[in-house]
Amino acid sequence: MPDNARAGDLTAVNVQARHMLEVETSGPGFTDLTREIDGWLASSGAGEGIVTLFVMHTSASLTIQENADPDVLRDLGDALERIAPYDQSYRHGIEGPDDMPAHIKSMVTSTSLSIPVERGRLVLGTWQGVYLIEHRARPHRRRIAVHFMGSSA
Amino acid sequence: MPDNARAGDLTAVNVQARHMLEVETSGPGFTDLTREIDGWLASSGAGEGIVTLFVMHTSASLTIQENADPDVLRDLGDALERIAPYDQSYRHGIEGPDDMPAHIKSMVTSTSLSIPVERGRLVLGTWQGVYLIEHRARPHRRRIAVHFMGSSA
C-alpha cells in the first residue's frame, strides 16, 4: 500500500505470482522456510497482499511456530508422536510404520497457510517462523506451492 | 497465467466467483470433493489463482489427504476418535454424545483451506484429495462455500 494509505483504506489488487519451493528434508523435523519465502517475494516484485502456501504431500505439513529456542520444535515433534504413535495398530501399514502416523500428523497441522504481506515481506510476529514439518522417518524431497496475490511493489 | 509466463512473474488478477457446494453425508467419514470443485472451476471460467473452501458448520470439517488406499481414511477416523472420545465426560451433552467430539474434531482439522489453481484446475500432489469430514453420527446435509479469486481462463 502507498505510504500515505491509512490502515483500512481500500487500495489496489492487480497481480499474482507463483513459485514451487523444493525442500530436501533429512527425516522427521522442522525446516524453516521464512527466509526463502521472503527472498522469493522480494525477487517477484510483490508489494501488499496475501501469500498462500500449500504442501503438495499428505505426510508433510506446515506450521507457524516459535523460531527462538530449538527445544520448542523438539517438544512439538514429541507432541505429534503422542497424538499419532508409531506403535498404534493401523489398517494402513504397507508403506511402513511411520506412514499412517505421518498422515495423522498432517491432518492435525496445516496443509495450507495464508499469510499477509506488506512491502514485499511476510507480516510475522517477532518470534514467528514458517516451518515445513517432515513426518516420514526417511529424507524426502518436498514441494510447497507458493502463491502471492495483491499489488506490485 | 499465459503460457509464456515464467513462474514468479507477476500476472493479472481481476476476477472472482463463488459457489455453495452441498453434500449429503451418511454419518461419520470422508467425502471426496476434488472432482466437484474441479468441475465448478472449469464451468466458471477460472484461470490462475486461489480457491478458498469454507465449511459452514462446526461439526464437519476439511482435510487434504491420501486418495489411494481407503484404509488411510478409516485410520484417520480412528485417530480423531482417540483425540475426541465419545465416552469422555463433557459439559455439553444436550445434542447427543457425538456432538462435543464432533466440535473437537473440527477444531483440530480445518474449517477453511486455500488451494492454488492453475489452468482452471486445483494444484494438488499426485496422491492428494480434498475431503469433507462428517463428524456427527447421523447423516447431514453440509454446505461448503467455494470461492475463486485470480484470472479468467
Added chain:
Amino acid sequence: MPDNARAGDLTAVNVQARHMLEVETSGPGFTDLTREIDGWLASSGAGEGIVTLFVMHTSASLTIQENADPDVLRDLGDALERIAPYDQSYRHGIEGPDDMPAHIKSMVTSTSLSIPVERGRLVLGTWQGVYLIEHRARPHRRRIAVHFMGSSA
C-alpha cells in the same frame, strides 16, 4: 457481487484493505472476534471477497466454533489440555509450565483462517463464531492481522 450476478459468474476483484486487531485476553479461553471483524469490513467499504485472519503469536490461535452454548468452549479448552497437558515433561520450560502446552495447542488449531465475505459481511453458518484462543495462563495483549481482498461495496 452485483445483485443480478449468478453464483459462479466471474465478477471483478480490485481492492484490498488491512487492519491490525488488538485483543486483551484474561488468561486461557475464547474471545469472539466476529462482530469486530464484521464492523471493520463495513467501515472499510468491503464488498465481495475473502478475509484472511492471521495471529501474530505462537501461543494463541484461531478457531471457528459454535457460538450458542458456552459449555462447548469450555469442553474445547479441556480437550486442548488433554492434547497438551501442563504436567507432561517438556524440554522447553524456561517461560513457565504453560508455555510449551500453548505452542502445541497453537499447532493443532489455526494460525490463519480464510473466510468468504458477501455484501461486506463474513459468510458464516448460523452457529459459527470466529474465536481467538488464548493458551497462556496469564492475560496477554494479542494482535490479529486482518486482510480483505475482493471488490468494494
